[in-house]
Amino acid sequence: MAEIGFSSDDTRAPVLGGDVRDYVALLKPRVMSLVIFTAITGMVAAPGSIHPVLGIIALLAIAVGAGASGALNMWWDADIDALMQRTRSRPVPQGRVTPEEALTFGLVLSALSVLTLGITVSWVASGLLALTIAFYVVIYTMWLKRSTPQNIVIGGAAGAFPPMIGWAAATGGVSLDSVILFLIIFMWTPPHFWALALFRTSDYERAGVPMLPVVAGDRETRKQIVVYSALLAPLAVTPVFTGLGGIAYGFASVVLGGIFMALAISVWREGEGPPSDRAAKRLFGFSILYLFLLFAVLLAEHTVRHLLA
Amino acid sequence: MYVATSGDDEGKRRQRMRSVAIGLALGALVIVFYVATIVRLGPNAIRRSGFESNPAVNVPTQQAPK
Numbered sequence: 001m002a003e004i005g006f007s008s009d010d011t012r013a014p015v016l017g018g019d020v021r022d023y024v025a026l027l028k029p030r031v032m033s034l035v036i037f038t039a040i041t042g043m044v045a046a047p048g049s050i051h052p053v054l055g056i057i058a059l060l061a062i063a064v065g066a067g068a069s070g071a072l073n074m075w076w077d078a079d080i081d082a083l084m085q086r087t088r089s090r091p092v093p094q095g096r097v098t099p100e101e102a103l104t105f106g107l108v109l110s111a112l113s114v115l116t117l118g119i120t121v122s123w124v125a126s127g128l129l130a131l132t133i134a135f136y137v138v139i140y141t142m143w144l145k146r147s148t149p150q151n152i153v154i155g156g157a158a159g160a161f162p163p164m165i166g167w168a169a170a171t172g173g174v175s176l177d178s179v180i181l182f183l184i185i186f187m188w189t190p191p192h193f194w195a196l197a198l199f200r201t202s203d204y205e206r207a208g209v210p211m212l213p214v215v216a217g218d219r220e221t222r223k224q225i226v227v228y229s230a231l232l233a234p235l236a237v238t239p240v241f242t243g244l245g246g247i248a249y250g251f252a253s254v255v256l257g258g259i260f261m262a263l264a265i266s267v268w269r270e271g272e273g274p275p276s277d278r279a280a281k282r283l284f285g286f287s288i289l290y291l292f293l294l295f296a297v298l299l300a301e302h303t304v305r306h307l308l309a
Numbered sequence: 310m311y312v313a314t315s316g317d318d319e320g321k322r323r324q325r326m327r328s329v330a331i332g333l334a335l336g337a338l339v340i341v342f343y344v345a346t347i348v349r350l351g352p353n354a355i356r357r358s359g360f361e362s363n364p365a366v367n368v369p370t371q372q373a374p375k
Contacts, residue, residue, distance in 0.1 A: 018323065019323055054349070120345035121345075
């Protein structure tokens with residue numbers, strides 16, 4: 001008999017065992033890059049100092065931990081990933097990696113990343129990384145995602161932890177400034193994901209994921225986007241008042257916050273149909289740029305401060 | 310009866326690639342811990358405990374029992 005996972009009643013591609021690229025895809029590299037970037041910012045902006053080699057090891061562990069939680073998410077969500085256009089080409093729904101392989105891969109990398117960060121750098125940072133992985137996999141993926149339209153509001157905390165982990169790696173603890181960085185990403189997540197959900201509603205509907213537009217409709221979602229954007233824009237300016245952000249950051253946060261708010265209002269004002277989709281796509285695209293630029297300016301300011309010190 | 314298929318070769322190739330990747334990852338982990346140990350302990354990592362730091366002296370610091 002021909003072996004290696006062939007199944008006569010399975011019409012999908014035969015499971016020969018995934019390629020190395022499939023395992024890389026399980027780590028969600030694009031999400032990982034944003035995690036690394038925000039963690040670097042937290043690490044550099046922190047008042048403490050960390051040996052560059054230990055800093056790189058910490059970032060590596062944080063990146064692997066984030067990737068591991070992505071693999072565990074793909075293991076659990078394989079059934080709904082297969083129904084959504086955005087996710088159906090992932091390795092598990094495609095049958096290139098079995099759910100058991102994805103689970104093992106995720107668990108092993110989670111354990112290794114948490115232990116490595118704890119043993120080599122800081123147990124506080126390691127504990128936060130373990131909390132992030134557990135929050136993303138258990139609280140968000142297994143519980144909230146399929147049960148409430150508030151899934152990404154609460155689940156967004158998982159994506160907000162990386163700068164705090166970077167901060168803890170450098171200082172050995174957390175502080176008000178690291179909490180502010182956490183809150184900025186926490187508040188940014190709902191308008192970012194709801195903008196995506198507005199033009200991907202049918203995808204979430206088909207998969208039975210109770211995203212806000214599916215449960216409460218487009219009108220309510222657009223209103224909520226404005227509410228969260230109105231909370232995010234001033235919150236992003238607060239680092240200036242605590243001394244975390246300088247003049248450049250203050251200027252950037254005000255201008256970028258204004259643009260974010262204007263785009264959120266345009267999403268709210270547009271009615272149904274293609275113009276509404278276009279407005280949502282514009283806000284979604286800009287939201288990524290917004291977070292990137294905000295953290296990039298903060299990172300640049302603190303890099304300059306370190307160089308001049 | 311076992312019948313060889315082209316999938317066997319592909320499966321073996323992928324298995325080999327995964328094994329190489331796991332080997333490289335484990336090697337990288339060993340290097341990470343080695344380097345982190347040197348960085349954290351500094352020069353102490355290569356000093357023998359219980360001896361003076363000056364290698365020319367090389368006398369145990371603890372006194373011999375009377």
